[in-house]
Amino acid sequence: MKIDLQLRELALEAQQHPAQSRQRNRALTKLIEVVGRCHRLVRPYRESWPPLIYEDLYNEAYGKTLEYICQNIDNYYPEKPVMAWVNQILKFRFSDVVDRHMNEKKRRELPSLDDLEDNLEKWLSEKFQHSEEARMMRELREEWRELRELIEEDPDHLFRMVSLRGRPDLTWQVIALAKLDGETLDIMSQRLEVSISGINGFFNLNLRRFRDYFRNRLQ
Amino acid sequence: MMSKMIEPITFTVPLSFEAHDIAQQCAEKSSPTKFKQVYLNTLAVYAVDSYLRCMGFETNLEKSESRDSLMLKFVDVADLDVVGVGKIECRPVLPDSQTCYIPSDAWENRIGYVAVQLNQSLKAATLLGFTQTAAAEIPVADLSQLDDFLGYLSEIKQTQTVNSESDRPEFVNLKQWFEGIIEETWLTVEQLLNPQKVEMMYRFKNAVPIVRGQQIDLGMELAGTTVALIVALPPQSDPEVDVRLQVHPTGSSVYLPEGLKLMLQDESGETIMIAESRDSDNFIQLQFGAELGECFGINVAFGEASVTEKFCL
Numbered sequence: 242m243k244i245d246l247q248l249r250e251l252a253l254e255a256q257q258h259p260a261q262s263r264q265r266n267r268a269l270t271k272l273i274e275v276v277g278r279c280h281r282l283v284r285p286y287r288e289s290w291p292p293l294i295y296e297d298l299y300n301e302a303y304g305k306t307l308e309y310i311c312q313n314i315d316n317y318y319p320e321k322p323v324m325a326w327v328n329q330i331l332k333f334r335f336s337d338v339v340d341r342h343m344n345e346k347k348r349r350e351l352p353s354l355d356d357l358e359d360n361l362e363k364w365l366s367e368k369f370q371h372s373e374e375a376r377m378m379r380e381l382r383e384e385w386r387e388l389r390e391l392i393e394e395d396p397d398h399l400f401r402m403v404s405l406r407g408r409p410d411l412t413w414q415v416i417a418l419a420k421l422d423g424e425t426l427d428i429m430s431q432r433l434e435v436s437i438s439g440i441n442g443f444f445n446l447n448l449r450r451f452r453d454y455f456r457n458r459l460q
Numbered sequence: 461m462m463s464k465m466i467e468p469i470t471f472t473v474p475l476s477f478e479a480h481d482i483a484q485q486c487a488e489k490s491s492p493t494k495f496k497q498v499y500l501n502t503l504a505v506y507a508v509d510s511y512l513r514c515m516g517f518e519t520n521l522e523k524s525e526s527r528d529s530l531m532l533k534f535v536d537v538a539d540l541d542v543v544g545v546g547k548i549e550c551r552p553v554l555p556d557s558q559t560c561y562i563p564s565d566a567w568e569n570r571i572g573y574v575a576v577q578l579n580q581s582l583k584a585a586t587l588l589g590f591t592q593t594a595a596a597e598i599p600v601a602d603l604s605q606l607d608d609f610l611g612y613l614s615e616i617k618q619t620q621t622v623n624s625e626s627d628r629p630e631f632v633n634l635k636q637w638f639e640g641i642i643e644e645t646w647l648t649v650e651q652l653l654n655p656q657k658v659e660m661m662y663r664f665k666n667a668v669p670i671v672r673g674q675q676i677d678l679g680m681e682l683a684g685t686t687v688a689l690i691v692a693l694p695p696q697s698d699p700e701v702d703v704r705l706q707v708h709p710t711g712s713s714v715y716l717p718e719g720l721k722l723m724l725q726d727e728s729g730e731t732i733m734i735a736e737s738r739d740s741d742n743f744i745q746l747q748f749g750a751e752l753g754e755c756f757g758i759n760v761a762f763g764e765a766s767v768t769e770k771f772c773l
Contacts, residue, residue, distance in 0.1 A: 261516040261617075266610050269514065270469060277472070300583055301476035304510065311514035342477045351480045353581045354555065357496045377488055385491045388533060406698050420534040423493055426564035427596070439702075441568050442749030446700060448530070455530060 244279050248272060248323035255314045269311050276310075276327055283328045285335045297351060301342070302335040309334065385421075387459055392417050399451060405435060405443050413447045416440060469606050472586045473507040480582070482506060489529035494536065500552040501526060501538035504576040507585035508540055508550040515610055518543040526550075535565040544617045546571040546731040553577040553588065553600065560588075560598045567594040569732050571616060575603055592734070619721075619759060619766050620729050631755060631770035637670050638697040646672035652688045653708055669694055675710060678765040686710045687720070689760055689769070700749050701773055707735075707760055708743045716741045717762065724748060725757035725768075732756075 255268035276282070282303075287295060309330050310317075317326055392414060395401055400414035411433060419429055430437045483502040490498040505526050509519050523541040525531045539547045549566045553559070553575050560575035575588040575598070589603025592612070636642070652673045673690035692704040707722050709715060716737040722744050724733040735744040750756060755772040 261610075261614060263607070263611055263614070266515045267607060270471060270606075273471070273514075296583070297476045300474035301478060304474040304476065304478075307473075308510060308514055311516075338477075351476070351582065352499075354578065355580070357499055357582075378492065381488060381490075381495070382492050385533060406700065406702075417534065421491070425536070426567070428564075430564075437564060438568055438747060438749065441565075442700065444534075446749070446751055448534070452530060 245322050252317050281324045285332045301338045305334040306331045470586050473510045479506045490532040504550040504552040505538050505540050507576050508574050536563045537566045549573045555580050558600050562594045631772045634771050634773045676760050678762050700751050704747045706743050706745045721761045723759040727755050
């Protein structure tokens with residue numbers, strides 16, 4: 242079959258060049274593309290799972306298979322057809338995925354873009370029966386609020402003590418609060434009349450210094 | 461560029477349990493308003509990570525800000541740290557969109573940006589292409605090929621390997637420059653450059669900066685053109701110092717050759733910033749803040765030739 246020959250050629254081409262080389266990567270990319278569209282991939286244990294769950298299990302296994310093929314192309318023996326090799330790997334990966342993910346009591350549905358667009362809390366409370374997930378958003382709000390309070394109150398006088406060079410009005414506290422409230426660097430830069438790299442460098446540098454403090458204070 | 465039509469190469473990564481679990485974890489550590497963005501960012505990073513590992517590159521997710529729970533509360537970044545290379549920003553692109561948006565939080569400290577298109581069900585991510593330079597909005601059609609992206613990463617990796625192999629234990633002590641102690645090998649701008657080029661390019665709020673430079677020898681590659689690396693510091697040291705670096709042609713040349721690179725590397729040798737000369741550039745520049753005690757590397761490269769100088773403040 243023409244596809245078999247093409248795949249074998251691509252596999253051999255990849256093998257002939259060193260890892261990370263352009264030629265190998267081009268061959269691998271093409272090989273994956275052909276494997277993906279040639280409709281010769283197996284669907285192991287299809288009958289054992291409802292279609293929606295099967296799709297997710299299969300996708301996970303397929304992704305792992307692609308990684309394996311790329312990283313182990315040197316282990317492919319040309320006597321064997323490429324598709325046979327790929328399908329064999331896919332079957333093993335599928336079993337791995339089942340073991341890893343199907344032991345949980347209730348496998349949650351993966352959100353779509355629409356799910357993330359809508360009211361998140363609505364989605365979370367409706368889709369999840371676990372009280373854990375329902376509590377998650379509340380905890381997230383709490384953590385964020387705590388962090389903001391800590392920076393605003395600055396009980397140990399840390400965040401107001403450092404400011405941008407030449408701008409004593411722009412303390413780390415001012416910058417951090419603006420960022421927490423969602424202001425982007427370009428807007429901030431225009432508003433405060435300071436360069437983006439000035440703000441960025443100053444913020445990151447001091448965040449590094451305050452990291453341990455935050456870790457101790459917020460647990 | 462060749463006139464024949466090149467088929468755009470894309471790479472699609474399936475997104476399932478593992479990807480979504482990580483996305484959920486990261487989104488949970490961010491903030492209520494950032495939840496969705498962090499979720500999508502994490503999926504994009506996951507896809508690029510998978511692709512790069514397929515192509516033989518090593519990644520370092522722990523070193524990425526996009527996995528840092530504290531950082532995620534403050535910024536919108538989707539960086540992926542590639543070992544021996546630097547940070548790549550992985551931006552999610554919505555299903556029907558033709559534009560890649562890069563938030564200003566990610567305009568610095570990145571060697572490149574990859575656009576990743578997510579589908580409506582969030583079960584597949586397609587790498588569309590990349591760009592070296594950031595902009596708020598980039599049309600997908602303007603992106604460069606994935607193939608070139610890999611080549612670009614390899615180039616940077618090679619440059620850094622070459623540098624680590626050369627034995628240059630000494631560093632330039634910039635802290636002493638503030639005390640007026642400057643080695644003779646560092647010349648003034650008047651001594652180095654064409655007098656017509658000596659303008660006040662180095663304004664530091666009306667103060668006179670400390671500016672010195674050195675001729676850089678890039679051997680046969682430049683075929684007669686020599687360049688100078690110029691370092692400019694503000695007149696006084698502060699805990700954080702605004703450093704400016706420029707590369708200028710010297711002698712009779714007005715323009716730099718195209719493709720000359722100026723790179724900033726951190727102490728571990730990873731590239732943080734790059735400037736590259738295009739057609740008819742008089743000079744190229746990098747500007748960044750460094751704190752006292754910090755060390756960094758500056759690499760000037762052209763073709764196969766590469767020179768690195770280490771500095772400490």
